[in-house]
Amino acid sequence: MRPAGDEKGQRITGVDGKHMQIGEVAARTELSLRTIRHYEETGLVVPSARSQGGFRLYTEADVARLMVIRRMKPLGFTLDQMRDLLEATDRLDSGTQLPPGEREDLLERVNGFHEAAQQRVADLRTQLARAEEFAATLSERLTSAQHSQ
Numbered sequence: 668m669r670p671a672g673d674e675k676g677q678r679i680t681g682v683d684g685k686h687m688q689i690g691e692v693a694a695r696t697e698l699s700l701r702t703i704r705h706y707e708e709t710g711l712v713v714p715s716a717r718s719q720g721g722f723r724l725y726t727e728a729d730v731a732r733l734m735v736i737r738r739m740k741p742l743g744f745t746l747d748q749m750r751d752l753l754e755a756t757d758r759l760d761s762g763t764q765l766p767p768g769e770r771e772d773l774l775e776r777v778n779g780f781h782e783a784a785q786q787r788v789a790d791l792r793t794q795l796a797r798a799e800e801f802a803a804t805l806s807e808r809l810t811s812a813q814h815s816q
Contacts, residue, residue, distance in 0.1 A: 686716055686724035696733045703733065709746055711736055711753065742787040744780075752780045 693700050706712045707723070712732050714723035732753065739749050755776045758765070765773070 686726060687730070688718075689714075689723045689725065692725045692730055692733065695730055696737055698733060698737060706733065706736060709750075711746065711749055739784075742784055742791075744783075748780070752777065 687695075689700055689703055692698075693703055696703070698706075703712070707714065712729055715726045715729055716724040718724055735753065735756075736749050739752070744752075755773045759770070759773050759777070
């Protein structure tokens with residue numbers, strides 16, 4: 668993929684030294700272009716810049732944000748929950764002085780997501796174990812049926 672550039676073909680760089688077009692972001696995050704655009708439409712991620720041609724340009728921070736979303740999705744978190752977590756972590760990472768008590772409130776919100784994620788992972792492990800038991804039962808049944816012929 669050709670790097671994003673200005674009208675003279677010069678590399679467009681952000682404060683971190685690199686912007687990526689949506690195709691590269693999709694490849695890195697293993698999300699479809701449509702999914703990334705959907706997350707943009709819902710306000711979960713906003714491209715850090717646009718090229719002069721109007722192409723979305725993303726930074727490493729945008730990729731990291733998309734990875735958080737991608738990891739939350741299979742655990743069943745809603746878009747609103749994703750937004751809530753991202754807002755809390757954005758506020759914590761902002762580098763600004765937080766009013767008294769706000770930091771603790773934000774950390775408590777993040778901790779709530781951590782606990783919910785751990786519970787959902789445990790639930791998925793239980794589901795996986797049951798699915799493996801079922802597959803093993805079917806395998807045994809097939810093996811038994813083949814030997815009895």
